[in-house]
Amino acid sequence: MKTYHIIDCHLHTGVEHVNWGWDRIRPLLLESGIRGAALIAPVEDIYDRYDPGFTDTPAWQTCRRRAHQYLLDLKDPEIATYPYFFVWNDFAWEDLGPEYVAIKWHRHPDEPEYRYGDPRCREFLQVVRERQLPILLEESLENTRFFLEELAPDLPVIIPHLGGLSGGYVALDRAGVWRRPQVYADTGVAALPEIKDFIRRFGTDRLLFGSDYPFGTPAAELDKILRLNLPEAQTRGILGDNFRRLCRLG
8 A cells, every 4th residue: 555644634632521532542543544634523522412492501512621621632643634613503613723724513313403593503613614614514414405505505525425414415415415516425434336426427536534433433444445546646536635635734
């Protein structure tokens, strides 16, 4: 295998309500030759995903800040880290410091809903727009379309898992999502046939490698990309160059 500066653009680490500490993830990345990691707080540290009627509280806001600070405090001598800001219904744009490279926007259809009608939602998106940050968007199919078509059609968006938890790859394709030039996809736990189909039809410039740890493992997810046997430039793009370009990392 050629040597690339590989970035896993989608993994979760945190210690508030789950035991997904960096010490568990680090050796898995190093063993796979991965030297960059985009870090996302666990959903369990952002809101109560098991309570559809969940109401935000100051205690949960404090938990989110601790979860984000955990990411910001990680300084690894061998792995470059790139923290995401996981937004929830307080739309705390005041906490969106310059250290963050992207936004995580997440819920599943059976989970608490974002308050899209809250004026602070638009305020948050305006700050994101001014900062030119991409958004890793995992939402229901209906809300994904609303986000892309009405709420923020101008912002760069990454759909994780090639849409596997956002209505499905095919449903998003039928909705025209993949044809939007500002829409990217990550490969975390996505099926290999769907990865191949995306590349065949849309190329590799909007495809990002991710493992979705702990739901996928860095080694297995990386192997899926390497087995594609793509030209070197395209492989380098998926494994890190596309993410660096999208997040303006230099």
